[in-house]
Amino acid sequence: xxxxxxxxxxxxxxxxxxxIARIGLTSLTLAVLALxxxxxxxxxxxxxKTDSQIAKTGAPWWxxxxxxxxxxxxAYDVYLVPVDGEIRELALYRPGRQSSLFIDPENPxxxxxxxxxxxRQLERVWQLDIQWxxxxxxxxxxxxxxxxxxxxxxxxxxTFGAVLSAALVAYGFARFRIPGKNILFxxxxxxxILPGAVTLIPTYFVFLQIGWVGTWLPLIVPAFFxxxxxxxxxxxxxxxxxxxxxxxxxxxGASPLRIxxxxxxxxxxxxxxxxxxxxxxxxxxxxxxxLIYLAGHPDKFPITVGLTAFNNLxxxxxxxxxxxxxxxxxxxxxxxxxAQRIFLEGVVITNIEK
Amino acid sequence: MAPLPELSSVLxxxxxxxxxxxxxxxxxxxxRWGLFFISPWIIGFLLFYLLPMLASFxxxxxxxxxxxxxxxxxxxxANWQRALFQDAEVWLSLRRTLHFAAISLPISLxxxxxxxxxxxxxxxxxxxxxxxxxYMPTMIPLVATVLxxxxxxxxxxxxxxxxxxxxxxxxxTGTQGLRWLADPNLVYYAYTMFGLWGVGNAMIIFLxxxxxxxxxxxxxxxxxGANWFQRxIFITIPLITPVIFYQLVxxxxxxxxxFLAPFVLNGGTGFPEGMTRFFMVYFYxxxxxxxxxxxxxxxxxxxxxxxxxxxxxxxxxxxLWVFYAGEER
Numbered sequence: 001x002x003x004x005x006x007x008x009x010x011x012x013x014x015x016x017x018x019x020i021a022r023i024g025l026t027s028l029t030l031a032v033l034a035l036x037x038x039x040x041x042x043x044x045x046x047x048x049k050t051d052s053q054i055a056k057t058g059a060p061w062w063x064x065x066x067x068x069x070x071x072x073x074x075a076y077d078v079y080l081v082p083v084d085g086e087i088r089e090l091a092l093y094r095p096g097r098q099s100s101l102f103i104d105p106e107n108p109x110x111x112x113x114x115x116x117x118x119x120r121q122l123e124r125v126w127q128l129d130i131q132w133x134x135x136x137x138x139x140x141x142x143x144x145x146x147x148x149x150x151x152x153x154x155x156x157x158x159t160f161g162a163v164l165s166a167a168l169v170a171y172g173f174a175r176f177r178i179p180g181k182n183i184l185f186x187x188x189x190x191x192x193i194l195p196g197a198v199t200l201i202p203t204y205f206v207f208l209q210i211g212w213v214g215t216w217l218p219l220i221v222p223a224f225f226x227x228x229x230x231x232x233x234x235x236x237x238x239x240x241x242x243x244x245x246x247x248x249x250x251x252x253g254a255s256p257l258r259i260x261x262x263x264x265x266x267x268x269x270x271x272x273x274x275x276x277x278x279x280x281x282x283x284x285x286x287x288x289x290x291l292i293y294l295a296g297h298p299d300k301f302p303i304t305v306g307l308t309a310f311n312n313l314x315x316x317x318x319x320x321x322x323x324x325x326x327x328x329x330x331x332x333x334x335x336x337x338x339a340q341r342i343f344l345e346g347v348v349i350t351n352i353e354k
Numbered sequence: 355m356a357p358l359p360e361l362s363s364v365l366x367x368x369x370x371x372x373x374x375x376x377x378x379x380x381x382x383x384x385x386r387w388g389l390f391f392i393s394p395w396i397i398g399f400l401l402f403y404l405l406p407m408l409a410s411f412x413x414x415x416x417x418x419x420x421x422x423x424x425x426x427x428x429x430x431x432a433n434w435q436r437a438l439f440q441d442a443e444v445w446l447s448l449r450r451t452l453h454f455a456a457i458s459l460p461i462s463l464x465x466x467x468x469x470x471x472x473x474x475x476x477x478x479x480x481x482x483x484x485x486x487x488x489y490m491p492t493m494i495p496l497v498a499t500v501l502x503x504x505x506x507x508x509x510x511x512x513x514x515x516x517x518x519x520x521x522x523x524x525x526x527t528g529t530q531g532l533r534w535l536a537d538p539n540l541v542y543y544a545y546t547m548f549g550l551w552g553v554g555n556a557m558i559i560f561l562x563x564x565x566x567x568x569x570x571x572x573x574x575x576x577x578x579g580a581n582w583f584q585r586x587i588f589i590t591i592p593l594i595t596p597v598i599f600y601q602l603v604x605x606x607x608x609x610x611x612x613f614l615a616p617f618v619l620n621g622g623t624g625f626p627e628g629m630t631r632f633f634m635v636y637f638y639x640x641x642x643x644x645x646x647x648x649x650x651x652x653x654x655x656x657x658x659x660x661x662x663x664x665x666x667x668x669x670x671x672x673x674l675w676v677f678y679a680g681e682e683r
Contacts, residue, residue, distance in 0.1 A: 038517075043502040043506070046505055057510065173392060179385065193604070193661070193665070197611065197654040199406035202405070202406040202410050224394065307495075307497045328498045332493040333493050340486060
């Protein structure tokens with residue numbers, strides 16, 4: 001009885017209910033995604049707007065310029081004009097207080113004609129105008145090649161150092177019996193959440209004393225001494241590698257260092273790639289270190305600091321700021337699209353298994 | 355850790371007494387190699403963590419400007435006294451920091467969890483595409499994110515206000531409208547919005563956590579007649595509390611060091627009405643604008659102490675709400 005009542009009470013079949021859930025949830029996700037990416041679309045749209053559109057209130061949201069019409073060698077502004085109950089696009093030939101002369105761009109041969117009303121109340125006609133050249137303008141104004149070279153150099157060298165040192169340390173933690181190893185490992189993990197400020201001032205002072213402030217060295221050198229999260233990820237990976245190959249090599253008399261370079265590293269390519277990506281993106285994004293150590297040396301700025309300085313100087317040129325911001329994001333986004341699987345797996349390992 | 359293979363083959367051919375000597379020699383060799391491998395970290399830890407941390411405390415006892423190091427003056431706990439009892443800005447900036455964290459952390463964690471639940475649902479089509487697109491803004495350098503949002507939240511021309519105005523008819527643009535970055539009541543929500551563009555990591559971690567929930571539990575609950583919402587509240591959420599806890603700890607520590615957005619947007623002036631002069635901004639001002647590094651070191655140590663207190667408190671409460679599989683609650 002109960003069973004049959006339940007069955008009849010459910011008007012919708014299972015497959016219909018699933019279809020409704022599917023449509024509902026997929027459109028919900030799409031809607032959230034659209035909201036989420038609105039600023040991106042805003043950035044792209046604004047980046048290609050003309051300077052005059054940026055400065056005008058009442059301009060359309062899409063990149064456009066105010067339409068003009070050329071008549072007898074001169075350009076006249078085009079307005080939306082109500083004529084006999086319909087809105088027409090007419091060029092203002094001679095403005096007047098109570099009435100003005102207009103030309104119909106569709107039919108210029110007819111010549112100027114009079115329109116009764118105040119032209120200042122009229123709205124301009126806009127036409128699509130995409131200023132791709134804003135990207136080159138931003139590129140040149142901000143001296144992007146220089147920022148890019150600095151950032152690539154910084155990201156490249158420190159990524160190499162971070163991966164190499166983290167791999168060495170992780171191998172040490174994964175394979176060797178060292179007294180107090182677990183305590184050392186716990187200390188290493190706890191440095192991950194140590195607020196950076198607490199070590200900053202003495203470090204800055206020492207770097208200042210040895211003449212490194214104003215150079216890249218204070219930013220590059222520490223990267224060669226391994227960071228906790230990277231070590232953690234690589235150690236997890238090394239622990240999963242069976243020891244057979246290492247044992248065989250050991251019997252053949254290979255030293256641990258040789259084993260590390262010729263067996264372990266080649267086998268760990270995915271994990272090394274993940275760590276390299278983490279560090280690369282981190283360095284690309286790094287702001288506080290370069291801000292402090294490179295203050296007053298704009299020729300050495302990375303993109304992040306250069307972009308901030310640019311924003312302070314050109315805060316009115318919203319279009320160029322948006323263009324420069326988008327340029328700075330291109331490389332990380334492209335790298336991410338190609339390497340996202342390895343990268344996202346790495347995110348999960350470092351954060352979940354800890 | 356299992357003994358090295360070399361060891362075991364050697365052991366077999368030796369007498370017990372010789373064994374012990376040989377073992378210790380090999381053990382020493384292993385320790386030496388191990389220390390060699392971890393030496394980058396040990397050196398780095400000493401040079402860039404332990405010594406600077408201790409030195410930082412030493413600095414906090416001095417009145418000290420790096421431009422004129424020979425004029426450094428030992429002042430005992432005067433800096434500490436100033437930070438704890440005299441300088442109201444210390445506590446104000448700390449309060450602002452915690453106020454902002456109390457708004458932004460729950461919103462961003464809930465948003466990440468919401469996205470993870472959506473992307474984990476069997477009913478959503480094309481999940482991997484959404485995952486990539488929701489993650490993508492996390493890749494944009496934070497400075498660029500802040501500048502893009504600064505534009506979109508512009509009170510006059512920003513799309514957020516324009517869209518709100520078109521959809522609801524409420525006047526959102528202009529000086530009487532929603533002044534996201536200039537209104538002290540709105541600015542933390544505006545900053546929280548930029549933060550949502552960094553939702554990617556938390557989303558991926560929550561997603562992995564959700565995928566780790568055993569399906570048998572859902573099946574059992576379904577047989578018992580639990581609906582979608584009950585399953586979420588009584589199975590999913592409790593099982594991923596460790597992940598939530600971990601994100602919360604990282605989030606709080608990160609909030610204490612929140613610096614970039616206020617610095618990029620207003621150079622650390624605290625606009626509007628000092629609301630964005632957070633603790634780290636104040637630390638930066640003291641240390642690198644005024645170069646009073648003795649006082650800066652004091653503020654840094656204060657930050658460490660506060661971070662430790664918060665972490666200990668969070669770990670203390672974790673016993674009440676974080677669920678670890680295989681343990682009594």
